Amino acid sequence: MADAETGREGCKECCSKEFQVSNFLLEYDKPHHFVEFQCGKQTPYLVWRVIWTVYHVIWIIITGVYSWQWAGPDPNQQVKWFIYLTDWCYFMLTLSTVLDLGAVIYARAKRSDICQGIASTIPWYFRCNWVIFNVANTCSVTVSLLYWGLLYSSSETMTAVNIETHALNAVYVIINLLVTGMPVRVLHFWHSVVYALVYVLFSLFYTIAGGTNHIDKNYVYSVLDWKGTPGFTTGISIAVIFVAMPLVHCVCFGIYRLRRVTCCYGDGHVVHNKETELAYKDNPSYTAD
Incomplete structure (x- = not known):
């Protein structure tokens, strides 16, 4: 049985919800989860997002500048x-x-209206x-x-760029999955x-066209030697x-479920019904795009 205050659900109920056909698509009725921590804090979440955006933008520039390594x-x-x-993958992250x-x-x-729930x-x-979130998470870890x-x-x-793009990227993904309010759906593995x-x-096609890697071998990676x-x-x-890819995505989903089960926050603090949303749209200041 689901706990309305904490968002906890039994295994059977969780599975029945997750494997609904609608979850194969991009439907979600709590968009405020995209702009806050799982535990409901929005202003600190903005700071969190600024820090990690600056961090990754700097690092992707560094990976290009130091490609001579x-x-x-x-x-x-x-x-x-x-x-x-x-x-x-680091670009997607x-x-x-x-x-x-x-x-x-x-x-x-x-x-x-989103921020207010x-x-x-x-x-x-x-x-x-x-x-992009789903692709970045799964691909970074994989x-x-x-x-x-x-x-x-x-x-x-071993260089700093190697450590950042093959280790710290996955560490960030796991930490972010543990704190962000953004959901993960099992059926989104296809992304x-x-x-x-x-x-x-x-x-x-790159190999067939005669492309080579940085040491002029006729493949990108030795494990992808098509010829x-x-x-x-x-x-x-x-x-x-x-x-x-699907297995790693399931691991990401497991982290998401762990976060949902252990978090102290539910959705009881927000007004969340269609009538209220429609009434809110009558406000002249409302913009839906």
């Missing part, structure tokens, strides 16, 4: 920053923090933010696991699956896309 002095090799999954901040600022400036429909820009499990060599020089599929297809070991590459690609 792995690509050497040749600008033609340094520009290959754009072919690596690590950088694709940075974009997610920027969109998170933008959503919070816009809601506080233009959508007080009156609105019960999620606007389109929150939906876009939600997709790419860190793949790096340490498949690519890392003890002979490799990261599509993203991973796009990258795998990119690596395939040398096509069978193995196909197998590892399928495993990552259709097994690893």
Whole structure:
């Protein structure tokens, strides 16, 4: 039985809700969760979003500026920053923090009905933010696991950029999942699956077109050698896309459920019904976009 004050639910009730067809899409009736901590604080959450946006924007710039550490002095090799999954995922993580901040600022400036918990429909820009959030979380953790499990060599020089993009990125994702009010849906696993599929297809066509990595090998990663070991590459690609990505997304969902169960805050403090929302729209200052 659900606890209305804490948001706690039994396993059976949780599963029945999570596997509804509507949860495959981007429907959510508590948009105020996108602009606050799970425990309901909004102003500190704005500060949290500013800090992490600045942090990730600075770091993604650093990853480009210091590309000489792995690509050497040749600008033609340094520009290959754009072919690596690590950088694709860190870009999505940075974009997610920027969109998170933008959503919070816009809601506080233009959508007080969201901040007050009156609105019960999620606007389109929150939906876009939600997709990027899901992709960034799953891909960041997955790419860190793949790096340490498949690519890392003890002979490799460990740099600050390596640590940031293959370890601290995942640490941030876990911490943020534990405190943000943003929801995670099991059935949203397909967001990261599509993203991973796009990258795998990119690596395939890049290799077929004669593209090389920063040391002029005819592949992006040694485990994605489409010309040398096509069978193995196909197998590892399928495993990552259709097994690893969904599993990591489920871990993210587990962290979300842990947060919901342990948090001291529920939705009892907000007015949350369709009639109130419609009445609020009669206010001349209301804008829904």
